[in-house]
Amino acid sequence: MPQNNYEYFLLMPQLIIAVGIVLSVLIEITTKKSEQILPWLSIALFVAAAFDSVFNINQNFVLFGGMIEVGGKPAIFNFIFNIGAALVVLSSIDYLKKYGTYYGEYYILVQSSVLGMMVMSGAKDILMIFMGLELMSICFYVLAGINRKKLSANEASMKYFLLGAFATGFIVYGIALIYGATGTTSIQNLVENFVTYSSNIIFVLGFVFFLIGFSFKIAAVPFHMWVPDVYQGSATTVTSLMSTTGKAAAFSVLMIMLSAVFSGASNVFRPYFATISALSMLFGSIVAISQTNLKRMLAYSSISHAGYMAIGLAAGNLFSVAGIIFYLAAYAFMNIGAFTIISIVEGENDSKTDLNSFAGLNAKSPILAASMALFMFALAGIPPLAGFFGKYYVFISAIQSNLTWLAILGVLSSVISVYFYIRVVVFMYFKGSVEDFEIQISPYSLTAVIITALLILVFGILPDTLMNVITSVIR
Amino acid sequence: MNIQIILFIVLASVAAVSSVVMITRKNAVISAVFLVLNFFALAGLYLLLNAQFIAVVQIIVYAGAIMVLFLFVLMLLNTETEHKLFVDKRAIKFFSILVSAFVFVQVAYLIFFGHPSRTLTPDEAASVKAGTIQAIGQQLYTNYIIPFEIAGFLLLAATIGALVLAKKKFE
Numbered sequence: 001m002p003q004n005n006y007e008y009f010l011l012m013p014q015l016i017i018a019v020g021i022v023l024s025v026l027i028e029i030t031t032k033k034s035e036q037i038l039p040w041l042s043i044a045l046f047v048a049a050a051f052d053s054v055f056n057i058n059q060n061f062v063l064f065g066g067m068i069e070v071g072g073k074p075a076i077f078n079f080i081f082n083i084g085a086a087l088v089v090l091s092s093i094d095y096l097k098k099y100g101t102y103y104g105e106y107y108i109l110v111q112s113s114v115l116g117m118m119v120m121s122g123a124k125d126i127l128m129i130f131m132g133l134e135l136m137s138i139c140f141y142v143l144a145g146i147n148r149k150k151l152s153a154n155e156a157s158m159k160y161f162l163l164g165a166f167a168t169g170f171i172v173y174g175i176a177l178i179y180g181a182t183g184t185t186s187i188q189n190l191v192e193n194f195v196t197y198s199s200n201i202i203f204v205l206g207f208v209f210f211l212i213g214f215s216f217k218i219a220a221v222p223f224h225m226w227v228p229d230v231y232q233g234s235a236t237t238v239t240s241l242m243s244t245t246g247k248a249a250a251f252s253v254l255m256i257m258l259s260a261v262f263s264g265a266s267n268v269f270r271p272y273f274a275t276i277s278a279l280s281m282l283f284g285s286i287v288a289i290s291q292t293n294l295k296r297m298l299a300y301s302s303i304s305h306a307g308y309m310a311i312g313l314a315a316g317n318l319f320s321v322a323g324i325i326f327y328l329a330a331y332a333f334m335n336i337g338a339f340t341i342i343s344i345v346e347g348e349n350d351s352k353t354d355l356n357s358f359a360g361l362n363a364k365s366p367i368l369a370a371s372m373a374l375f376m377f378a379l380a381g382i383p384p385l386a387g388f389f390g391k392y393y394v395f396i397s398a399i400q401s402n403l404t405w406l407a408i409l410g411v412l413s414s415v416i417s418v419y420f421y422i423r424v425v426v427f428m429y430f431k432g433s434v435e436d437f438e439i440q441i442s443p444y445s446l447t448a449v450i451i452t453a454l455l456i457l458v459f460g461i462l463p464d465t466l467m468n469v470i471t472s473v474i475r
Numbered sequence: 476m477n478i479q480i481i482l483f484i485v486l487a488s489v490a491a492v493s494s495v496v497m498i499t500r501k502n503a504v505i506s507a508v509f510l511v512l513n514f515f516a517l518a519g520l521y522l523l524l525n526a527q528f529i530a531v532v533q534i535i536v537y538a539g540a541i542m543v544l545f546l547f548v549l550m551l552l553n554t555e556t557e558h559k560l561f562v563d564k565r566a567i568k569f570f571s572i573l574v575s576a577f578v579f580v581q582v583a584y585l586i587f588f589g590h591p592s593r594t595l596t597p598d599e600a601a602s603v604k605a606g607t608i609q610a611i612g613q614q615l616y617t618n619y620i621i622p623f624e625i626a627g628f629l630l631l632a633a634t635i636g637a638l639v640l641a642k643k644k645f646e
């Protein structure tokens with residue numbers, strides 16, 4: 001147990017971002033050119049925090065009187081959040097000018113949301129989960145509607161806020177019941193006495209409320225109603241942040257709360273997770289087929305991916321923890337890549353996000369078409385890309401827990417989803433250009449695309465590099 | 476007469492008078508302001524009973540947040556329609572008298588048939604001790620320092636968010 005100042009040293013990733021937020025606010029107040037300084041400051045902070053987490057990955061401690069965990073699993077999550085946010089900021093620089101929201105405040109809100117995620121992933125007390133969740137969600141509500149003049153953005157922000165507040169209500173009610181049944185908010189205690197508590201009806205009820213609230217946040221059927229409208233209406237870069245890092249943060253909390261299950265306790269909540277994962281996979285894949293707007297299609301694909309990851313929660317063994325973390329990392333990078341390409345092609349006023357705008361993309365910009373094809377293949381789960389191994393690990397963990405039927409459903413739904421992913425590739429390569437317009441390729445966004453594409457390839461060809469790190473820390 | 480009794484008499488009479496004034500005003504905004512005064516007097520009474528945390532929360536949450544919200548709603552509403560709130564309906568009158576009588580009987584029972592000399596159980600004594608500013612401050616700055624700091628960032632983010640969504644001119 002580290003003492004005194006050493007605790008702050010171990011908490012460095014969170015402190016870097018926290019100090020960065022205050023610094024950014026000061027820069028925003030004192031200078032007129034904050035929108036030119038803040039993106040680079042944010043990227044520097046995110047990269048510093050990400051690498052600090054990774055370097056101290058073996059320093060696994062619980063700090064500040066059992067409040068926050070550093071190193072180990074939270075370190076991997078912090079890496080995903082920070083690198084994801086850095087890539088999103090990189091792709092926002094030129095996009096925001098086009099979108100009409102060239103404000104410095106955007107970057108402060110992105111930093112705050114990342115701080116919230118980092119608090120969530122390291123939480124060792126239910127109070128911390130709640131504070132982190134609210135910090136993240138409030139930033140997302142504002143980011144979704146950051147362009148006040150756009151009706152679609154206002155609608156997205158309002159819908160997200162109302163349904164998000166509703167979900168938070170469920171979570172708080174669940175926390176109250178859990179506290180009533182156990183008399184403490186400490187997760188350590190919850191994990192140690194999970195088996196005793198599972199026979200307490202009030203505890204189980206509270207836990208189910210908590211899970212329902214978080215099912216909203218991970219966008220699983222039947223709590224997915226907000227997803228298509230919010231993902232389509234928000235700024236594309238904001239959508240890529242919400243759909244990847246936000247989802248990863250919600251999954252990290254679910255894994256913390258269920259950590260007793262993952263280390264061997266019987267999974268009382270398996271029927272719940274099996275149901276939502278089967279429904280999400282099939283619903284997301286089938287409805288996505290009829291979508292012609294790419295952002296909306298990726299929103300439905302995000303629902304089905306939440307379903308695949310929930311298979312791991314239903315399986316509930318140590319291997320599935322590793323599988324979910326790998327899947328989340330792979331999903332974050334391939335989705336950020338795909339959304340970045342959409343944000344490059346996107347025109348003014350939400351135009352040019354249809355499939356037709358992508359027709360003949362190969363003739364206009366071969367590199368964009370090639371990377372988009374890579375991301376689509378990765379999302380469909382075609383080897384040897386990272387998306388395939390994410391699904392593979394999760395399905396294996398389901399089979400280990402005698403949930404073969406769920407794994408079969410997962411494979412079936414992947415097969416269905418190949419149709420709409422490959423359709424994008426067909427449009428880009430084998431169709432002539434339908435709409436005639438020039439694409440202004442921003443060098444920053446292109447850099448983000450290339451970095452994500454490389455990460456997808458590395459994690460796909462050498463999945464063991466990441467998998468070994470993950471398995472070494474979860475034991 | 477010691478100072479506590481004098482303070483009690485002053486605060487209690489302010490509370491009682493302000494609540495009577497509140498329910499007899501025609502203008503809803505004036506009623507709301509007298510309700511705020513009532514809350515302040517009650518907070519003073521809590522302080523006399525050594526319930527410091529409840530006194531502070533009474534002012535911050537009730538007099539501060541909730542009443543400001545009330546006043547905003549009242550000011551946004553059309554003042555023309557205000558008198559419609561005072562329609563003379565038998566059922567409403569009967570029901571409100573019933574509720575008031577019920578509350579009055581409860582309070583009267585507690586005052587006249589309660590046992591003020593009863594000693595506190597250990598649980599009750601502990602809860603009284605936990606309600607002091609000192610105990611709460613100590614918890615807030617030791618065990619709960621990280622959630623406390625995060626709450627600060629939450630408020631900062633909410634302020635910036637409100638600014639982004641509501642500022643009149645943006646350049």
